[in-house]
Amino acid sequence: MERIVILTGAGVSAESGLGTFRDTDGLWTRYDLEEVATPEGFTRNPGLVHEFYNARRANTLAATPNAAHVALARLERDWPGEVVLVTQNVDDLHERAGSTALIHMHGVLTGALCAACGHRWPAPRAMNMSDLCPSCDRAATRPDIVWFGEMPYQMDRIYDVVARADLFVSIGTSGEVYPAAGLVEEARMAGAETVEINLEPTRRPGLFDEVIAGQASRAVPAWVERMIASKGG
Numbered sequence: 015m016e017r018i019v020i021l022t023g024a025g026v027s028a029e030s031g032l033g034t035f036r037d038t039d040g041l042w043t044r045y046d047l048e049e050v051a052t053p054e055g056f057t058r059n060p061g062l063v064h065e066f067y068n069a070r071r072a073n074t075l076a077a078t079p080n081a082a083h084v085a086l087a088r089l090e091r092d093w094p095g096e097v098v099l100v101t102q103n104v105d106d107l108h109e110r111a112g113s114t115a116l117i118h119m120h121g122v123l124t125g126a127l128c129a130a131c132g133h134r135w136p137a138p139r140a141m142n143m144s145d146l147c148p149s150c151d152r153a154a155t156r157p158d159i160v161w162f163g164e165m166p167y168q169m170d171r172i173y174d175v176v177a178r179a180d181l182f183v184s185i186g187t188s189g190e191v192y193p194a195a196g197l198v199e200e201a202r203m204a205g206a207e208t209v210e211i212n213l214e215p216t217r218r219p220g221l222f223d224e225v226i227a228g229q230a231s232r233a234v235p236a237w238v239e240r241m242i243a244s245k246g247g
């Protein structure tokens with residue numbers, strides 16, 4: 015039975031009120047990513063970085079999954095084959111919608127990481143520089159987020175599921191950030207069919223066999239319905 019790998023980006027959470035990065039009024043039009051999303055920025059001004067992620071954590075806690083998150087969880091449940099979600103998003107809306115086969119390649123807002131010893135623990139609502147690591151007792155707490163210039167998490171596992179995919183679907187991502195943006199090429203090389211669902215098609219000619227333009231909260235449930243119906247579900 016077909017193995018489906020789905021890559022999601024900020025566009026899937028946009029209708030839950032969580033801003034995207036590169037759209038009009040996106041986060042990177044309002045914040046300097048060098049300051050808030052690089053290890054160097056954290057060294058220079060950890061307080062500013064904590065402020066930025068504390069605000070994003072508060073927004074995420076206040077948000078709820080939308081129909082796109084719910085439909086993807088349903089696909090995982092009702093699809094007779096394997097469905098794996100690889101998300102660039104650091105919010106927990108996929109989990110709260112019921113998805114379990116999920117890889118957070120850019121980390122999670124709900125996690126804290128000790129920059130000194132590598133220990134991980136659940137993030138407090140608001141993190142600050144004086145927070146001590148519960149393991150090594152040093153004040154080197156950072157959000158468990160992958161910053162620019164750092165290697166995303168679980169890349170071996172991600173390349174493995176992409177190499178075995180029969181169908182690769184990209185949802186709500188601009189395809190501008192690597193290595194995530196290169197996964198569709200990996201999938202094509204492995205012989206997978208490829209589909210893009212995005213508000214604005216990303217105009218990467220030759221990469222997608224099918225392009226569905228539209229809002230995720232509408233286009234994803236319709237696509238999931240179609241998929242499940244194709245298997246008599």
Ligand code: APR
Nearest residue numbers: 023024025028034035036102186187188191213214229230
């Ligand atoms: N439904 C579907 N797609 C949408 C919607 C929506 N409601 N709203 C916006 N989009 C699309 C936009 O057209 C755009 O192509 O989502 C995409 C969002 O692109 P980006 O803002 O670049 O976000 P993303 O691709 O997830 O960014 C990748 O970059 O900043 C880093 O680490 C961060 O994970 C992030 C990575």
